[in-house]
Structures are given as structure tokens and as C-alpha cells.
Amino acid sequence: MAEPTIAVLDVDGTLVDTNYQHALAWYRALRSCGETFPIWRIHRLIGMGGDQLVGALGGDDVEARIGDRARDRWVEEFDLMLPEIVPLPGARDLLLAVKERGHRLVLASSGKPKHVDAFIDLLDVRDLADAVTSSEDVEASKPAPDLLGVALEKLGVSADSAAVLVGDSVWDVEAAKNAGMPAIVVRSGGFGDDELQDAGAVGIYDTPGDLAAALDDTPLA
Template sequence: MTESTIAVLDIDGTLIDSNYQHALAWFRALRSVGETYPIWRLHRLIGMGGDQLLTELGGPDLERRVGDRVREEQGKQVDALIEEMVPLPGARELLIAIKQRGHRLVLASSGQQRHVEIFLDKLAARDIVDGWTTSDDVENSKPAPDLLQVALKKLSAPQDAPSVMIGDSVWDVESAKRAEMPAIVVRSGGFGDDELRDAGAVALYDTPGDLAEALGDTPLA
């Protein structure tokens, strides 16, 4: 790939250590409407868009009965936990390293706008990245490819522009596959290496900082 490669990075769980708090927020939101599911099952779905998570968890009936209420409450629960969500080791350094290699950089999040704004501040990333997305930008969230395609549009880039996705979950890898992007993954999503490789991840790293040090061995070389 060339200097004009676009790096599309997930925020939640990839740059910000937030997956387990999100699982707890979904657990509490579901309990508030009388539905209880094991947190491990919820954790396995973190990274999938909130518009699809409840159907995947409990089928169309769960979504029909409580979907909108649970999503609203989940957002409030995230509000209560967001101060506990901090950048993962080397997250900002990864953004800087990508830019120093001459690549364009866009953060692709399907999170609520107020949460994305807070994460941008936690990363001090506004002056580094070329753009970012929120849930307001897409109708279909991951594992659909829409979010990654919108991320490219944020940079006025064609859909076939050289690009690579960096995420933390099998849902990120699946979304990248559908968008025809190679996917690099950090292990903070809590998925097994075999799951991530089977999904199509081209490389795995423990932390964003580890990836920053190894960029020369990736499609962002």
C-alpha cells in the first residue's frame, strides 16, 4: 500500500478500554426492564452495533418488546461509567505513528455522539485525526460495512481507496471483510486469537502501543 492509505480505526475497545463497562451497561439496562442475561454473553456481542445486539442476544421478540427503552437506558449507564474508560496503552501514540507515516486517519465509531466527543478528548485526538463518525452517520452498524464506508466518505475518498481497518472484535473484522479492507486487531476485545484469525484478521497485537512499534510489519508499512 502507498502513502495515501487510509487507516480506519475503531474507538471503543480499540483505543479506549471500554468493552467491559459496555457489557455492564447493557446488563444493567436490560435488568431495568426485567430482562436478565449473563454478562459473558453480552461481552461476546460488544463491538456489534446497538441496533443489532438485542436481536442477536434474544431474538426479534426481545428487540420488539424492549429495544428502544434498553438502548436509551444503556446510554445513561455508559454516562455513569464513562469516567472509568481510559485510553489503552499507546493509543494516542498509535494515531501519531500512523500520521507520521503519511497516512490519512479516520476514527470509525457507531457510539453516541456525546460519548465519541468525550473519547476524542481523552485521546487528545482532534488535531491528529482527519475525521470521525458517530451513530448519527449510519443506519446499519457493524458487522455491516456501512460505518467503514461512511468513514471513507468523511475523507471524500472513493470506496476502493487503499485502506486498512484497526479494531478489537470479530465484528470489526467481519465489517472490514464486507468493506474489502484488511483488518488488524488488538486483543483488548477479549476474543481468542483463533476466532480473530478465523474471521480474517491479518495481524494481532496486545495493545495499540505494540501495534505502533510494529507498523513496519503491517499493511501500513
């Protein structure tokens, strides 16, 4: 792309290593509410927003009975694991590489604002972001495209502006597709390459650092 592009980077699971902590926090939260699900099933839904995860996992009845209580418990359980969270390899290098190419950068997350703030501080990238989103900005989270639309709105640009999403899950790719954006993914979400490709990912990399090293071969060149 000849003109500067908007890079929308997922934070949770893409830049910081949180996916398995989220799965365990949801397991503990749901079990405390009387519902026990295999952790592998929960993991398959990480990256989907919490407003949709309980129903996707247990159905409308479970969502109606314990959805809000489970989400509150999930926050409590995940808070306990915050000291364990570390950046993924090359995460800050990727953001620097994006900015060095003149692109505008949005750090987009459907996580809780306090978690997003903690991760931005952990990455030491507050001065690099042109905008930041969190769950409080949207009514429906991924795979709905709302979060990506808000990311563009925060920059004051139209929905058809040249933008690229970097994420780690099939839910990120589906949200990007629903928003009309290409999606590049890193493997930290734990999904298979075939799943990510079938969802529509235009590039797959092991780590943010690997993507940074290959950025010139992507739509963010």
C-alpha cells in the same frame, strides 16, 4: 503500500478501554427492562452496534418489546461509568505513528456522538483525525460495512481506496471484510486469537502501543 493509505481506527474498545463497561451497562439496562442475560453472553456481542445487539442477544421478540427502551437505558448506565474510562496503552502513540507515515486517519465509532467526543478529548487527538464517524452517520452498524463506507465518504474518496481497519472484535473484522478492507486487531476486545484469525484478521497485537511498535510489518508501513 507505496501510496499513503487510509487508516480507519475504531475508537471504542480499541483506543479506549470500554468493553467491559459496555457489557455491564447492557446487563443493567436489559435487567431494568425485565430481561436478564449472563454478562459473558453480552460481552461476546460487544463491538456489534446497539441497533443489532438486543436482537442478537434475545431474539426478535425481545428486540420488538424492549429494544428501544433498553438502548435508552444503556446510554444512561454507560454515562455513569464514563469517569472510569482510560486510554489503552500506546493509543495516542499509534495515531501519531500512523500520521507520521503520511496516512490519512479516520476515527470510526458506532458509539453515541457524545461518547465519541469524550473519548477523542480523553485521547487528545482531535487535531490528528482527518475525519470522525459516529452512530448518527449510519443506519446499520457493525458488522454491516456502512460505517467504513461513511469513513471513506467523509474523506471524499472512493470505496475501493486503499484502506486498513484497526479494531478489537470479530465484528470489526467482519465489517472490514464486508467493506473490502484488511483488518488489524488488538486483543482488548477479549476474543481469542483463533476467532480473530478465523474472522480474517491480518495481524493481532496486545495493545495499540504494540501495534505502533510493529507498524512497519503491517499494511500501514
